[in-house]
Every structure is written in C-alpha cells, then in structure tokens.
Amino acid sequence: MFDRVAAKYDRTNNVLSVGNAPLWRVATTKAVDPKPGQRILDVAAGTGTSSASLARSGASVVAADFSPGMIDVGRRRQAHVPNLVFVEADATKLPFDDASFDAVTISFGLRNVNEPKQALAEFFRVTKPGGRVVICEFSTPSVPFVRFGYNAYQRYVMPPLVRLSSSNDTAYDYLNESINAWPDQRTLAAWIRGAGYVDVAWRNLTMGVVALHRAAKPVPPGE
Template sequence: MNRADLNKRPAQVAAMFDEVAAHYDRTNAVLSMGNATLWRVATTRAVGPKRGERILDIAAGTGTSSAALTRTGAQVVAADFSEGMIEVGRQRHADNPNIEFVQADATALPFADGEFDAVTISFGLRNVVEPQKALAEFYRVTKPGGRVVICEFSTPPLTPVRVGYFAYLNHVMPAIVRLASSNAEAYDYLGESIAAWPDQATLSGWLRGAGYEGVAYRNLTLGIVALHRGVKSPDAQPAAASTDATS
C-alpha cells in the first residue's frame, strides 16, 4: 500500500492517488456524507463557466469536476499529477469532447502565459509540496481579467464544530475508509493533511501574494470547506507573474 506523508513528496503522492483512483469518487461521497456533490455545485457556480471559455481544472482526478464545468459549453483541460487518475478519467469521459486530460505538475504547468479564462482546483492544493509556487503558476496561466477559484478543506471558525470535525477525522473516518477504500492507509494522510492545512485568512494572503485581486472566500458546511476566489487584473502584463511565490 502506498501512503503519502506530510512531506508531500510528489512521486509518493502520485503513487498514492494512482492506487485509489478506481474507487476514489465513491469513497469521497461516503466520507463527505453526500456533501461532495454540494461542494462541486458551489465551485462550478463560482467558476461560472461560459460557452467558448477555456478552463483549467487542476488536480482534476477522474474528471468529475471537469465534466460539471463543460455543461455550459466551456472547454476544460483536466490536469492531474496522478497518471492513474488521468487514465480512469479518460475512460469515464471518453464521450465528452469538451474535456482534455493532461498529466501535469501544479508547480510547473505545461501551458502558456495567459492561456485560460479561469483556473480552478478542488481539494488538491494541500497535496502540493509548494502550494505558493503552484498559486504563482495559476496566476501565470490565467488570462488578464480571468479568475481563480479554489475549493479546499479549511478551519471551521466555531469551536464546537472544529472540535467535532477533528474528532471525526481522527476517529470516525478511519473506520469508514477501512470499509469503503481500497487503500485505507492513504486516507490516514487525508486527515493529517487537513489538520495541517492553514486557515482561510492565510490562503487568502497567499492568493494576494501570487498577484490576484479582489480575493474573497466564503465558508461551506460551517467552514469545513472554504471557497476562495480572485481575479487577475485586466491590465496585468506577462512579466507580472513570477515563478517565485511570496507569502
């Protein structure tokens, strides 16, 4: 069994997701108690895909989020570091001409400057070893006037919710994944990575540091998840995007 740790070595993380790819969506639905669908709907609405737009969906996994983004006619590039996830996604969405699957590293995206009208990532940024470097890459490939939307696990602001949530991660979730997942050990990492992830204000600061403007977030499910948004200035020049992220 492959299990990543909080050092987030890229090869280790990719191998872990390769192994759970076949049953990944089913396990997520169980662990989120059905909320995964609601979070995906909220993210899709925040992205606001339009016909003719080109959208980059990073850490797209098997392409479930990407498929939702294509329903209005947008063209979506579904990028993921895991070859196993990409392969499952290609098979599942072979009949959708609006999705292109690409294996890619979020910190070194193989795309041109200003290529996408929108860039989005759901539940993947915390798995990147250098998340601020990834945000700089997101900014680079976003068109001037384009937008970024990040959906990620976060820190519930209410103490009772926060205590209950982390009790669920530490005690309830491990029991569930042993029944629902082909690699229960991989989901031990899930709980650890959520607990170690910074809060909403910190991620907002990272987005501003990458260059995005109008940065804001809203909590979903009492702050268990937060939806962050930002825009790239219409006046932004290619040189404004740096490969060196700042905090």
Template sequence: MNRADLTKRPAQVAAMFDEVAAHYDRTNAVLSMGNATLWRVATTRAVNPKPGERILDIAAGTGTSSAALARTGAHIVAADFSAGMIEVGRTRHADNPNIEFVQADATALPFADGEFDAVTSSFGLRNVVLPQKALAEFYRVTKPGGRIVICEFSTPPVTPVRVGYFAYLNHVMPAVVRLASSNAEAYDYLGESIEAWPVQATLSGWLRDAGYDEVAYRNLTLGIVALHRGIKPTAQLETTEPAATETVS
C-alpha cells in the first residue's frame, strides 16, 4: 500500500491517489457525511461557469467537480497529477465533450499564459509540495480579469468545533475508512495534512502574494472547509488601482 506523508513528495502522492482512484468518490461521500455534494455546489456557484468559457480544474481527480462545472456549457480542462485518477475520469466521462482530461503538475502547468477564464481547485492545493508555486502557476494561466476559486479543508474558528473536528479526524475517521476504502493507510495522510494546513487568512495572503485582487473567503460547514476566491487584475488595474483589502463573506 502507498501512503504519502507530509513531505508530499510528488511521486509518492501520485502513487497513493492511483491506488484509491477506483473508490475515491464513494469514500469521500462517506467521510464527509454527505457534505461533499454541498461543497461542490458552493464551489460551482463561486466559479460561475458560463457557456463557451475555458476553465481549468486542478486536482480534478475523477472529474466529479469538472462534470458539475461543465453542465453550463463551459469547456473544462480536468488536470490531475495522478494517472490513475485521470484514467478513471476519462472512462467515467467519456461521453462528455465538454471535459478534457490532462495529466499535469500543478507547479509546472503545460498551458499558455492567460489561457483560462477561471482556475479552480477542490481539496487539491493541500497536496502540493509547493502550494505557493502552484498559485503562481494558476495566476499565470488565468486571463486578466479572470477568477480563481479554491475549495479546501480549513480550520474551524470556534474552539469546540475545532476540537471535535480534529477528534473526528484522529479517532472516528480511521475506523470509517477501514470499511470504506481499499487503502485505509492513505487516509491517515488526509487527517495529518488537514491539521498541518494553514488557517484561512494565510491562504488568503498567499493568493494576494500571487497577484490576485478582491481576495476573500467564506467558511462552509462551520469552517471545516473554506471557499477562497480572487480576481486577476487587468493590465490597467495592475498599474492604477491599489490592492484590495481582504474581506470575509
């Protein structure tokens, strides 16, 4: 069994996801107690895909998030580092002409500057060994005026919720995973990576450092997940407008 650790070596992470690809979506639904669907709906609304737009879905896995985005008629490039995830996704969505699967490294994207109207990633940035480098790449491939939406596990701001959530990660989730996943050890990494991930304000700072304006986040499910967003400035705004102040909504 392959199990990644917090060094997040790319080959190790990819091998782990290759092994869990076949039952990945089912396991996520169980572990999230059904909230995964609600988080996907919120992310899709935040991206606000429009017919004819070209949208990059990073760490798209088997394409579940990409399929939700593609329903509007946008063309979705579903990119993932795991060949196993891509293989399952291509098979599962073979009849959807609006989804294109590409194996890609988030820190060295094989796309042109300003190629996408929007870039989004759901629960993938946390698995990248150099997340700030990945955000710089997301910025590079986004069109001026384009948008970014990041949905990621986060830190509940209320202490009792935070304590209860981390207790779930450390004690309840491992027992559930043994019943739901073909590689229970891989999900030990899930809990570790969530606890080690920075708080919401830190990720907002990374987005601003990458160059995005109008950076804001919204907590979902009491802050277990946070939905981050930003806009890539146009050339005119980059030279004439001050950086936006962070807001939370």
C-alpha cells in the first residue's frame, strides 16, 4: 500500500493535515533534540522528510522503512543530505545492534505496525542507556467539540481531498480506520512504560489530534 502512495505521499500529508504537518515535524525534531555526533534512528521514515529535518543538526540519521517504494523515493529526494542513510527494515525486527542509537523516533508510523508493542520493545533494545524515544502519532482530542469536528472532517472532508492530492486514493481508506482504532494518549504512554522506558510524558498538538510522547531509557546502576 505504501509503495503505491510514495510518489505523492508528502504532498498528500500536507493537504490532509491542512498545513499542520510541517508544524508537527518541527515539534518532533525539537523533542528529539538531535546533536552533532549523535546517531538517530527514524523508524517508518517514509520519504525521509522528517529524517532530513533531524540531519540538519549534524547528527547521523538512519531512515528506516518497511516500504521499498518509500525508500526509493526518499533516497532520490534526500540525496543532498550527506549524513542520512536509508535502510529497509521491519520495526518489529530491527537490523541494528543493541544500544546503538542516542535516540529513536517514529512519526505517524507506529499505528501501522502489526505488533506495536513488539516495535516498542525493539526501540528500547536499540536505544542507548540514557537515550530517548519520541513518538508523534494521531491521537484522541480531549475536548468533545474538537472530537466531533475532527470526526466530521474525517468522514466528509478528507475523502475528496485524498482524491485530489493522492496518487492512490483507495489506499487512504485505511487511514481513517487506523486512526479510529488507535488508543488514546494514556494507553500509549502505558505501552511505552511497559517496554522499559521511564519518565514517560506526552503533550497534545493541535488540541489532541496528534500527541507527542517522550521517554528515556534508564541508565543501569553504576554506569
């Protein structure tokens, strides 16, 4: 499915988010707080738009995605970024050594993983002690009238926008289904804590349409 939408994926995201996608990307990059010399893993990186934003800090960024089509588009579009590499990878079975990244991040991809808790366990495994995880994902608006308006947007406005902007509008039928089936902020925080992370926190973006979760991998005693 993602191979089929790769060509116009970024444009469609900008249209469907009503211009909010770049703002969410900025918030995520700030939360990751990449530094020169650090190694960052961006999972479900798609065409690497978020990965390139992280790489501008001087950090070494690995953009991992399950879709060969997304990676192919990403490698072409981000060819000018020297400290960014693309790797085809399954989020539930990452091809990286233990404790090999200073930070792991995923934006709008965790809900697309068949076993999200297994993915979180893999994120924890490859995060260095003291490192961090940042997850940006659609969530549950906390205010009733915002939930009502968001549901109406998904039902009546999003379908025609998809037909206008996407390279494969039928693939986006899955989008609303996956968003509506995804757990709320508190539940995701519990999953992250269950994977082993500590200091789990989140903040809502766009009144809870999106939530940004953050956590750290504890440092073993004596290290």
